[in-house]
Amino acid sequence: MIIQDSAPPGALVVGRLARGTAGESRRVVHVFPADAVADTGELITGRCGEALTRADVEWVRPGTGMPCEGCLGLQGTGMARYPRPEVGV
Numbered sequence: 001m002i003i004q005d006s007a008p009p010g011a012l013v014v015g016r017l018a019r020g021t022a023g024e025s026r027r028v029v030h031v032f033p034a035d036a037v038a039d040t041g042e043l044i045t046g047r048c049g050e051a052l053t054r055a056d057v058e059w060v061r062p063g064t065g066m067p068c069e070g071c072l073g074l075q076g077t078g079m080a081r082y083p084r085p086e087v088g089v
Contacts, residue, residue: 018058031071
């Protein structure tokens with residue numbers, strides 16, 4: 001349950017596409033700012049930039065499910081991510 005009135009500024013919540021709305025590989029857990037959750041628009045945008053239909057989001061506890069790398073900050077931080085070196089190089 002999300003209680004927007006009691007959330008401190010900058011609070012984050014996590015959610016993913018609900019079962020049956022997408023294949024399991026698309027049901028990664030995204031991070032959302034609590035103030036965006038309080039908004040009444042049809043779409044809600046995660047930190048990674050993925051826009052989900054609010055009605056399709058299942059709110060979960062932190063640590064549940066496979067996390068979205070972009071939402072965790074593993075991309076887009078200005079730090080280069082290089083592919084793994086080829087074997088024998």
